[in-house]
Amino acid sequence: MTRDELKAEMLRHLQYSFGKDPAHAQVRDWRMALSMAVRDRIVEPWFAATRATYSGQHKRVYYLSLEFLIGRLLEDAIVNLGLGQAAREACAALDLDFEAVMTDEPDAALGNGGLGRLAACFLDSLSTLSIPAHGYGIRYEHGLFKQSFHEGRQVEQAEDWLNQPHAWEFERAESSYEIGFWGEVEEKDGRAIWHPGDAVLARAYDTPVIGWQGRWANTLRLWGAKPTKLFDLARFNTGDFTAAAQPEEAARTISRVLYPDDTTDAGRELRLKQEYFFAAASIRDILRRYTSEYDDIRRLPHKVAIQLNDTHPAIAGPELVRILHDEHGLAFDEAVQIASATLNYTNHTLLPEALERWSEGLMRHLLPRHMRLIEQIDDWHARTTKGRTLSAIDQGSVKMGELSFMLANRVNGVSALHTGLMKKTVFAELDRLHPDRIVNQTNGVTPRRWLLACNPGLSGLVTETIGTGWEDDLERLGQLDPHVSDAGFRARFAAVKRANKAHLSDWIGREMGISVDPDAMFDVQIKRIHEYKRQLMNVLDVIATWHAMRGEPGLDWVPRVKIFGGKAAPGYQTAKEIIRLINDVATVVNSDPAIGDRLKVVYPPNYNVSMAERLIPAADLSEQISTAGKEASGTGNMKFALNGAPTIGTLDGANVEIRERVGAGNFFLFGLTAEEAMARREVPDHAGRAIAASPELAQAIAHLERGTFSPGEPDRYRHLAQILRHHDYFLVCSDFAAYHAKQRAVDAVFRDRDAWVAMAARNTARSGWFSSDRTIRSYAAEIWDVTPVEVGPGA
Ligand code: 26M
Secondary structure (H helix, E strand, O other), X not given: OOHHHHHHHHHHHHHHHOOOOHHHXXXXXXXXXXXXXXXXXXXXXXXXXXHHHHHHOOOEEEEEOOOEXXXXXHHHHHHHOOOHHHHHHHHHHOOOOHHHHHHOOOOEEEOOOHHHHHHHHHHHHHHHOOOOEEEEEEOOOEOOOEEEEEOOEEEEEOOOHHHOOOOOOXXXXXXXXXXXXXXXXEEEOOEEEEEOOEEEEEEEEEEEEEOHHHOOEEEEEEEEEEEOOOOOHHHHHOOOXXXXXXXXXXXXXXXXXXXXXXXOOOOHHHHHHHHHHHHHHHHHHHHHHHHHHOOOHHHHHHHEEEEEEOOOOOOHHHHHHHHHHHHOXXXXXXXXXXXXXXXXXXXXXXXXXXXXXXXXXXXXXHOHHHHHHHHHHHHHHHHHHOOOOOOOEEOOEEEHHHHXXXXXXXXXXXXXXXXXXXXXXXXXXXXXXXXXXXXEOOOOEOHHHHHHHXXXXXXXXXXXXXXXXXXXXXXXXHHHHHHHHOHHHHHHHHHHHHHHHHHHHHHHHHHHOOOOOOOOEEEEEEOOOOHHHOHHHHHHHHHHHHHHXXXXXXXXXXXXXXXXEOOOOOOOHHHHHHHHHHHHHHHHHHOOOOOHHHEEEEOOOOOOHHHHHHHHHHOOEEEEOOOOOOOOOOOHHHHHHHOOOOEEEOOOOOHHHHHHHHOHHHOEEOOOOHHHHHHHOOOOOHHHHHHHHOHXXXXXXXXXXXXXXXXXXXOOOHHHHHHHHHOOOOOHHHHHHHHHHHHHHHHHHHHOHHHHHHHHHHHXXXXXXXXXXXXXXHHHHHHHOOOOOOOOOOO
16 A cells, blocks of 8 residues: 555545545544554455365354453554555644554553563464464453552542544444343253343454554453443432432443452452453353354353463353253263363462352352353362362352363463472472473563664664564564674664663653653663562662662762662552652652762553553663562563563573573573572561661661651552562562672673673574564464465465
8 A cells, every 4th residue: 555545545444434524633533534544454354364264164162251342453464464664654744643543542451460561462472373362351431540649649530441443343232142140040940040030231342453564353242331221211300310310330341441450349240240251251252153054052162262261251161061951961970971071270470369259158149050151160170170179169168270271171370380389389280180280381572663664773673684584483483593793783772772771761751751761771660660570679779779879979880870660559658668669769869969860760650551652662672570480471572582682680480581682691581599598588587687687778778767768658659678678489688789799790791882682682682583473373283273274475
């Protein structure tokens, strides 16, 4: 498509789709016009993919996830369709600021963090690999909350992405299912019939997901909740308008908000309703499609593979058994066998507080038939495995991990270390009973978004050096390796990073009013705020460094900009204290004349996918410092390495595999191993001993206790200091000295510009394996038993 064709299409949509005169069009109107012009190019490959799947009777993959953190979609579509140049030029010809048009799009923030972003990268790779697939999720009216800082404290506001025009979805009013809740189960002639007490409609909204070069498109189908009857006309006519609207309100509540990792009891019932609502609608849709094509329901596993993204969709298991047994009349054991040959489960965390459990009472009340089936499934498992000591029902609650495991063909972890720990800890007993069921599938990231689109400078250099083709064959980045010893290549690599940093410095100046030196080291930690991710250790290192700089202002310090980004769950008090501390430290450090430009702390509010796309290409150093054994994989770690930022990190999650691939000499390793961490927790007063052994740490904690960063309120960080001294489960104190020392090693290499650039470039050259294309190929072969559909040349 040429510039002129695209421009003409934009003008046509502006006029006929939106009824706007170009003379009066705003940025938003132009963004919609461009989006529609681009969207038109997706529809044909989308239909072609559907036709090819039907006519070839190919097996389909269904990815069920409560979260899809897809971010902006316009740039993604433009990049995948190869329309970058045409779009830029068309905008220029219309006198539009291309950047402004692109950044007008709100992020679709339908996820919390790693788990939701992984689902989005998987959708991209499934389409790129032309694997017939659907993503299923919820069309939340409000995505993850917006974060702002008031006097350093996190304040949450409702997010409102649907309040702006949205170009990418197609509402399917004809695809609606009635989903029941509550009620009773009737036993009749040996069969169970569930009579729900209430129901809502699940209505489908489809978003096409275009793959690389427009060769294939799959569908992301999100469910919105609607009332079964619009409103109570009788009540309306009596004048009670509020009561008349009540059924509609009640139904819509189900798809109103994304849960921000809620750790409290509030809204538990609504969360379970969301899970069943979406799982039941998806299972019904999958079976409708299957039965429209095939007669024998027993052959379901030959044509359908379902992946459960964590346990959030786990109730899909009992729901599938219910339909096969109660509605299709299969024997119970056969229904369970078919369901478990179809279903697979991915575990994303071993943290006990994050493993889902539902009270048996709530489950029996809301889903009476399902609770009985869960009991039967539990009995069936005990019967067929002799694993009688093991149960998915324990002390009045249903353990969704165990239930998902029992009903799965394959269960997978998300990094080699994490999968090993699954077998050793949470699922040890189940692994013994089913030794072939647990498999590892190390996470990956899509190189289209996380290199090609977000880092045009580096992707341009890559293409000039090794040619095109790496975009969907990322291991080809390995061909860069020999060029790293070429001083000319290193200079160009350094120039790209420098330009990205200058660009980010401008943005930080504009958005935050903080001036940073683009030649300083940009040291970045961006992820959800959690004790196990140890942002607290990072900020203690900032405090220790600041203290040392003040002591010896004459020393030749390596200038650093410490960048943080991330949100805390609204009910997670300790995480919120850590946020406040980072902001308080920033206030003191950034205005200290003794420090100047040599240390800055930057914490932009409302970290999201778009901000990651801005920060990662400009990073020098990637902070991956979780307590070993706690971060299941990480995926940000992969994005940084790919964009030429070496890691300072522990042997946790996928860090282990990153270090193996980039080479130990290109990775700053420190800290206890997972095994050593477990042993250290048994040592009495391990924190006290570590503090006594490290004057820097003792001094930094003393600053917290003295109120150095909270003048007027010396007690503000007492609680954090208490955790460090007496409840340091995440071993911040035990690892601090090693971390602080390793940071000085980082300084030393950074001083040697050439050595640093070589290290950075080797990270890019050796990160090809972390493409989500590799991950999806591996799921396809080892879990789903599907193969890519052959397609002709693309758009
Ligand atoms: C949040 C707040 C308080 C207590 C627990 C949580 C919580 C922690 C982890 C909730 C859910 C959690 O797991 C889900 C999740 O997002 N896991 C992430 O999945 C990514 C994709 O596989 C991995 O890369 C991350 O390591 C993993 O944390």
